[in-house]
Amino acid sequence: MNSVDAAGLGIGDEHPPRIMGVLNVSEESPYDPSVFDDPSEAARYVDADLIDEGADIVDIGLESANKRFDVLSADEELERLHIALETIESVSGDAIFSIETRYAEVADEALSQGFDMVNDICGFADPEMPTICEEHDVAVAKMASPPDIERPGVIEETDWAARKSPDWAADADYVDQVYEALKQNGLTDKTIIDPAFGGWSEAQTLEDDRETFRRLRELRALDRPMLVSINRKNFLGEIAGRETDERLPVSLAATSMAVERGAHVIRTHDVAETRDAALIGKAFTERASASVDGITISRLDVNSTREFRLQLRERGIDPAFADDWGTQLLEVEGLDTDASEQLISIAADHGAVVQRTSDGRLLLMGSTTAVSDVSGRLNGKSGSLDGLGEKLSKLLR
Template sequence: MRVPLRLGTRTFDDADLLVMAVVNRTPDSFFDRGATYAEDAALEAVDRAVADGAEIVDIGGVKAGYGPDVDALEEARRVVGFVERVRARHADLVISVDTWRADVGRAVCSAGADLLNDAWAGHDPGLLEVAAEFGAGYVCTHTGGLPPRTDPHRPAYDDVVADVLSTVTGLAEQAVAAGVRRDGVLIDPAHDFGKATRHSLEVTRRLPELAATGWPVLVAMSRKDFVGESLGLPTDERLEGTLAATAVSAWLGAQVFRAHDVRATRRVLDMVGCIRGTRQPAEVRRGMA
């Protein structure tokens, strides 16, 4: 049986479908291209995400893909003070930080972060120790063995989902063994990371296998290349494809959805909840007069 997910001051049960809003403190993000690099713009984005229904904000200080080098000091400069300001404005918001570095993880947890989103599959083992030390949550991902900020080149798997399952469940058990709270661990198949488009599509179809592990499943699909290549569309035209993938993934057992478009994602997830009977309609008037 899955234990309730506990992040920061919040506890969520299996029926809760959660939006994790993306707020990048980077000048070169693949989608927003630096729209929230300035701190005031980033704070406005957080406020807007909360108003639009996000339970979690995920703050990043380094672009995931290729780009200029960003060392740990610069990453910390971009995110640590910002986490402090967000925490002061939103006491119960779950604050996540997208980092693979233990030094940055320690600094942001000291500043008030609740969740460490390790998008690079335990590249720095010390990050687990930080999560355990601060009682923070931890996201276990699959990258096919790639080091941080590298793109896949002709990735090949006998069974991509088997590889994902082995990696993320292994990391999850390693996290718990290191002292991370079991009710704070999530698994993420990491669409696009270490994967070609057909791999990401197969992972999506087979999400029930990840959900069956009992670990809460996070999916980060927003505007990604597997959506764009499926539909033949550029980044700024991938909303509908992202929302379709979101609805399917929610139906198949994912629980947390990392998203750029918070309001639209929140509405899609609420509709899925109503259809599956885990959420009541906002109003019931038709045929009742």
């Protein structure tokens, strides 16, 4: 994992999870505890409710993310920047200050006058953004987004057939699109990736967010630290049947899981509670690395064949190797005697092995290629084998 130095703050596997608190200086935003237009009041909030509560980073936004409002131009953001700058000058606590903007021009001005990093919600849609961040040698959070400076996060509305290829677009699911969106326009050495949770467009569904969260580890193949913004999000609230003001418990549960799955920065309005949940997630995360005499060995996250393939692909290695070297161990129960014997025979024909457990279940073992071949042979079988091949195929993805 390529760790990032954000103005002296280490972000990556070997560092504690970092908490990003939120401050908005938007005139359009409806009432919210984090919205201010007076620098003195904003500074007091940052000190008391963000830094004192455990925020490592303070992310300052100049405009509302509410889609009801028009997108501000770079000039309009620059007119508001003075409020943010006066705020950070008045803050007494110690934190890294991040400017949330989609414009390289705004980022350049903010970084020149006291900001430490950038949070780009349009994923380098402004082609000058990575250059500006590299010139200032700063960390930059890059949110998965289409190449459109006015439409952050609308991944599914991207013309992937033209941008990637018709074949790729036909087969790609939502998380595949997030992964490619994070890669488009490149990554700086200090990029922190953000998979863009939340309702950024009508096309983005709650199931899209849930699937992204399930497969969060796959994004580690990009070899960059990860930021997630899941605080009180709808995809969590729907699971528990909770409205926004009742979603703190589900947000904290998800925070621990996100850290365990690879998140390094958690963006939140509930700083103290989120910090504690992130530390729990970190304490029970198993990632191993060792160094001796200048040599470092790290165990990569390959908890599924898909993750194995991604890690190989990003390193320029044929991902098909994952099918031959990745070992599958699957338990099958509920087959009758005849179906069990058929499965044992089919497995043996394709280089896989089936063993019976003491309580009558079956263990199917073999390489991904072997088990995939078994699943193919099972398709169309009748009796209790009906549908087993399709289920096996889904588990191997």
